[in-house]
Amino acid sequence: MHAVRLHAFGPAENLTYEEVPDPVPGPGQVRVAVAAAGVHLLDTALREGMPGPFGGPADLPTVPGREVAGTVDALGEGADPGWLGRRVVAHLGTGPGGYAELAVTDAARLHAIPPALDEAEAVAMIGTGRTAMGIVQFTDLGPDDVVIVPAAAGGIGTLLVQYARNAGATVVGLAGGPAKTELVRALGADAAIDYTRASPRPDWPSETRAFLGERRATVVYDSVGGDAGREAVGLLGKGGRHIVFGWSSQGVRDGEPLTFTDEELARRGITSEQVLGRAMLDRAGGDVRVLETRALAEAAAGRLRPAVHLFPLREAARAHRALESRGTTGKVVLVP
DSSP: OOOESSSSSSGGGGEEEEEEEOOOOTTEOOOOOOOOEEEEEEHHHHHOOOOOOOOOOOSSSSSOOOOOEEEEEEEETOOOGTTTOEEEEEEEETOOOBSSSEEEEEEGGOOOOTTTOOOOHHHHHHIHHHHHHHHHOOOOTTTTOOOEEETTBHHHEEEEEEEEHHTTTTTEESSHHHHHHHHHHHTTEEEESSOOOOOOOOOOHHHHHHHHOOOEEEEEEESOHHHHHHHHHHTEEEEEEEEOOOOOGGTTTOOOOOOHHHHHHHTTTTTEEETTTTHHHTTTOOOOHHHHHHHHHHHTTTTTTOOOEEEHHHHHHHHHHHHTOOOOOOOOEEEO
């Protein structure tokens, strides 16, 4: 089979498209003929040697990628034969191997792909979608809410825009450039504002205030942090909620989430909460599959439509460069 391998930590060019032996499923495992493989911003940091969520840097050489969708073409000992030939999607967990034509995973990680979804959409929902479902557990949105979504054209942002719209909230999506703001508008945002234009530099907070009139934001879904995140928080009214799940403006490698002192929060009359990791999992009853199942069901029912940005598998390095330079929209997906 062909796969993308990393032999040395470093720039995107270190990802090489090679011919490697076919993987063989072990006990309780299946092999998936991959039709779509998800790319995550964290993949770019792991490529450079950053420790993973559950340990140190990856052992090299490695095949990156932790999200795959395709068809089961082989079974390991003890795996349910009912999976053979079925379209499936899986998050591989801590194990890599997704950037390949064939991938092996535990059968317990599989979900059948709903008929309404293609493989690229399914792979977008199994990782990015489950995170979005985890985030919205912390807010109970309704028609009285005004929601601000920075990075609204990204994989998670596009889903949050749709979720808030479906709840009847007023949605302000912040994105960079005409193409991204047009996408955000098409997904149902009431206002899509370019918060990155350099010349002439817009006063996007004032533009947002002008759009809202006397209303104030009630929720900021913040994956950006930095100056943009702080300015978005400045639009919250009393009782507003700052939901933190990233800090991309500072870099995934060395950034830190935007935080406020208790004194600042009390003065503003708002709350700020980091929702990734254990907090999110606890809300789901300790079972990440609850979030995965919910994400797939929302997409299958048409309530959430994942935006995907496709790249050929052999061009994984280009996909990484585009993701790092904010040149993508929606979820980045590799297609063999």
